[in-house]
Amino acid sequence: MTDSPGRKLSYVQAFTEAVRLEMADDPTVICAGEDIGFFGGVFQSYAGLQTEFGVDRVVDTPISEQAIVGLGLGAAVNGMRPIVDIMFMDFMAVALDQIINQAAKIKYMFGGAATVPLTITTGGGAGMSAAAQHSQSLEALLCHIPGLKVVYPSNPLDMKGLMASCIRDDNPTVMVKHKRLLGMKAEVPEERYYTPLGEARVIRPGNDVTVVAWGKMTNDALAAADTLARDGIECEVIDPRTLQPFDIGTVVESVRRTNRAVVVHEAVRFGGLGGEIASQIQENAFDYLDAPVARLGAPFSPVPFSPDLEAAYIPSQERIVEEVRSVMARPLLGG
């Protein structure tokens, strides 16, 4: 399907289309968030939906993130499939109780009685000089919490299929849109389709080293892989797409073949999801590893405002290339 010529959509348009198709199909799909109705959302993710589906189903809310998540949660328990928007991922910090203590746990606490088909959408990532409170990648906080699913697409095609799956999933899912990918264009089928949650995609095959990256980093990893290929280093680039549940099987299978791995994420390296993935790789492919699993992430500081500092802060294609090279350069012990 991806090879056929066709209509191109941007990442954010693919998001909107997924929401629109589900809303058209199912009256229980409803949306709420700040500025998403009349204005279509600050990223225009919800553009046109209020016009099409009315003010009852696409609601402009007060600036009240706790109540926004609660609005979705209560409605979800009552049989709706709400989509609620938290404008920037950083703002999840003001609503975290409703996300991690309520939405994630209500089913378990009720002994299974509640079903929570809630989708929380948000914009993550740096690169817009938006400084420390509008640029974070906080997926590690969410992935640590049983009960949630976390999705972070790297391209328009996956965005549409993953967002559709989030809406139809009967669990609370968090859909992170990377702000720097909003305008990325690619062919996207017009019909509805569902990309399964929890399935990684081998986005570039290769036999020398496995590179795991998501969100904007997938694209940087692909570019780095092209550079490295010119030197004869073939990266297998894996986009997990869903971070929780995490498809470790695909990653381990690859590493057992390539014997080397680099995990790349935009989040702060310390305590980021890369640690979990690297640990699971060495647990499951210990005897196959020719080098320690490497991790690339942001250094240990808040996101700086200055574009120069920010450029140094975010893992770049160059740093991915370097990291892969240094992993490849490690001599085999006694080999």
Add this chain to the structure above:
Amino acid sequence: MTDSPGRKLSYVQAFTEAVRLEMADDPTVICAGEDIGFFGGVFQSYAGLQTEFGVDRVVDTPISEQAIVGLGLGAAVNGMRPIVDIMFMDFMAVALDQIINQAAKIKYMFGGAATVPLTITTGGGAGMSAAAQHSQSLEALLCHIPGLKVVYPSNPLDMKGLMASCIRDDNPTVMVKHKRLLGMKAEVPEERYYTPLGEARVIRPGNDVTVVAWGKMTNDALAAADTLARDGIECEVIDPRTLQPFDIGTVVESVRRTNRAVVVHEAVRFGGLGGEIASQIQENAFDYLDAPVARLGAPFSPVPFSPDLEAAYIPSQERIVEEVRSVMARPLLGG
């Protein structure tokens, strides 16, 4: 000093004593939180302090965790050394913005101009049948955030010295008290002392396997080590004491000697701090490892209410023993 006979204090009394000594010494040390004043706190952590230092310095607050952290943060920026209490660690979710977006980042965002000698205290951990919203170990969320320090003592002696260091530290620190350790008694010197933040303690030396554990788990790891010693397996048990900054040097030095490592924490295994530590171990001791670094943590579910389920949920001495045995049992490849 630890060998000399002396006065015994409980873990929570050691906490209170640290606060009392700092308050007596320095009028800028002030406290605020729910029920901490007249009542002394639900865990009696602040017992007697309002009587001794007055209602102005030991403040009973409304149930307003965001404003409680903000109260401390604003006062800290204004030159005080406030201690603010969030009763249960789970409740940090309602105040996370003030913790991770404000307190942790204000210095950086202001280009260094602000100093934030704030201490946030809280009760963490399971084992009291307190169910999903009063039992979590959420330290991984905090350790991922640059700007914070995170401390989690395993015994009264460390508690007193670490709490004193938190109060005197010029950065926002989070002091986690494990609820199941509150009554644990040990000898504690009467005088003031400061246990440096960021220094692990080798709490039991051994040459066969390194076990890293904190909070209540340190004690369980020690008990497991005793059991294993009877079979001739000598564990080196390391208590990091401070989780951020994390003293990886002590851990790596040990693993290079023992060649095997198990990280144990009470938090959910997936995405817990164990992943970071295991990753750093394999990055820094790859050629020394005879087995993958193992991690023990809670399974992927909210904390159950039922005491039976909860007992199965929390990593136990038995499971630590098993995990160490299985790490020891791994045959050396080609060795």
Add this chain to the structure above:
Amino acid sequence: MELNTDTQLDLHHTMVRIRLFEEAAGQLAEAAKLPGFLHLCVGQEAVAAGVCATLNDDDQIASNHRGHGHLVAKGGQFRPMMAELMAKSTGYCKGKGGSMHISDLSVGMLGANGIVGAGVPIAVGAAWANSLRGRGQVSVPFFGDGSTNIGAFHEAANMAAALKLPVVFVCENNEYGEFTPRDKTMAIADIVDRAAGYGMPGVIVDGMDVVAVYEAASEAVDRARRGDGPSLIEAKTFRFYNHHGIQNLGLRYRTDEEVEHWKQRDPIFTFEDQIVGAGSTTREHITEVWNHERANIADAVEFAEHSPTPTTDQLLTDVYTISSQTAEVSP
């Protein structure tokens, strides 16, 4: 309002059921037969009973940490309640939730909650769904005076008003949050002063008078059902026991006189005098009600005690809903 006899007897019956459930739970806790925290609502029965009597079966409530009474009043059954408190697999939450998360969605009880104020936004969300479905259902969050100081309450109250949702906010003002009196934590005496800030009507009612509660709730529920938006009821009440557990007198943070003063106004006994005095019922009938429910409680305790504890294969179930995967293929 002149309540008809049936309604009076129902209100009384519900209060007796709540009182007996709480007394039994308290006794079991003292005997170390209940794990975890236990927040009893003895003294506050009139609020749960009076409010829930105005609700239909398909109306919904959301509760807080002090939630047993709300569930009983909304139609919860003793057996699965007691079993839940004892952490048995026959409990409402299969022993996974306990007192602080007790719930029964089938009777419209959206759960107790361990986080102060957190049930309020959930109730508002439930109201959003209800308003879209247009069946006239009403949502009622119950919360304490102390909870009105937390952000979630504020956001949810404003949200309900902004969206004109069918919600009746019920504050049980028992003058304390845990061990701290109201006047240390707010500069107002009446929670109802907050209603105007959301643009909703607010009313103070004597929370020890079940009829007064019933009347105020009727009006607020009607208003919500009509689509005229939310309102706030502040019920002045008191918990006779400690924040958790039973102990009532000899506590440091409140005087015995204060407790005794409120106990004179026991919502059940004063109401019994009233309905007997008015000839709506007899002392004999009242005794029968108590005895009948005492037997029910004994049955529930027996049931719970003989119920199995959850087995460890239950540990990892109920974390996620396993959805049937959608049929369409991924490109």
Add this chain to the structure above:
Amino acid sequence: MELNTDTQLDLHHTMVRIRLFEEAAGQLAEAAKLPGFLHLCVGQEAVAAGVCATLNDDDQIASNHRGHGHLVAKGGQFRPMMAELMAKSTGYCKGKGGSMHISDLSVGMLGANGIVGAGVPIAVGAAWANSLRGRGQVSVPFFGDGSTNIGAFHEAANMAAALKLPVVFVCENNEYGEFTPRDKTMAIADIVDRAAGYGMPGVIVDGMDVVAVYEAASEAVDRARRGDGPSLIEAKTFRFYNHHGIQNLGLRYRTDEEVEHWKQRDPIFTFEDQIVGAGSTTREHITEVWNHERANIADAVEFAEHSPTPTTDQLLTDVYTISSQTAEVSP
């Protein structure tokens, strides 16, 4: 109140400084010379100017995302402000904070803030320290109408009232939060209706009238300084430009008529007519003020443009304060 001429001229001067700073920043943003988001307060100058004129140097303010005006009014300097907006190392935050985190603790400005409502608890915390030190300092958080719907505002307002702290809450009600009008997000027209719910006095003031703002603030600041606790001022005002950037007319979410209506009430021009009419100053002097500040702005832009950008060795500094370790030995 009859303001003396000096005060009048100071108020005017401050408003001109704010206006010119914002206009210059807006122009630079249009020319793509400023990275990141830029929230301008053109139209709202009277609030910052009127309030801050009542404050002492050691009083403190905390701001929101729309914070340049507050900083200018509290004594912030153009050069480090403009340099910060341009992400230069000579900026107030060394280029690490930018517009949304601009701050100068030395003039008592506790920072702009990127999280709606989050500065309010910080200001209350600052007031806690101030009240303990007993030097009569006052804290003033500035925030928008939309921010009063978020939990942090509510908790902080109640906290200040409960602890009777020296705080003056200043709400700039410009009728919109981003692209959504107030009436969609709350059921009240006046934010001041929330004051009673905290037990503090509240007053509405014409936010386009700098003298009215000054008078209301004087009273509230006096009250706080006396130790009589917090109060709330709601200034009705309007932002002439878009939520961020400059564009003012032709926006979908508000009518041009509405903007034009408010622009007729430009706080600077109306005040100029007033003080010239009253003989407090002359047109010539006013022109001088504008020209003088235009030169200052040009100087600041020049300074900023020629300032160095932070070097990457600055990336990891300022994350932690390196304390000198305490001397005592650990056992």
